[in-house]
Amino acid sequence: MVRPVSEIDVFRSADALVKQHGDEAAIHAAMRADAMLDKGDLDGQRVWLRIVKAVGELLARGRETGRRCIEPVGLSPIPTLTSLRRGYL
Numbered sequence: 001m002v003r004p005v006s007e008i009d010v011f012r013s014a015d016a017l018v019k020q021h022g023d024e025a026a027i028h029a030a031m032r033a034d035a036m037l038d039k040g041d042l043d044g045q046r047v048w049l050r051i052v053k054a055v056g057e058l059l060a061r062g063r064e065t066g067r068r069c070i071e072p073v074g075l076s077p078i079p080t081l082t083s084l085r086r087g088y089l
Contacts, residue, residue, distance in 0.1 A: 005047050014054035018062075026055045 033048035
């Protein structure tokens with residue numbers, strides 16, 4: 001059984017992608033979603049599609065406030081990609 005990925009992990013992953021790739025972060029996440037689908041990993045694809053959506057939200061909030069990356073309330077400033085350790089990303 002696959003362990004669910006929390007919203008915090010999704011947003012931390014999205015934040016890390018935005019910091020690394022800027023406005024192209026959603027493209028990189030979408031490519032990962034496609035790669036998961038190609039491998040037949042539908043759970044992995046769903047996680048990456050959630051990350052694509054979160055990237056869009058972070059970038060939109062950043063445009064509204066003039067800040068490049070914004071972390072949702074309650075997240076630590078340093079992303080810990082626990083999903084990577086679980087093998088989801």
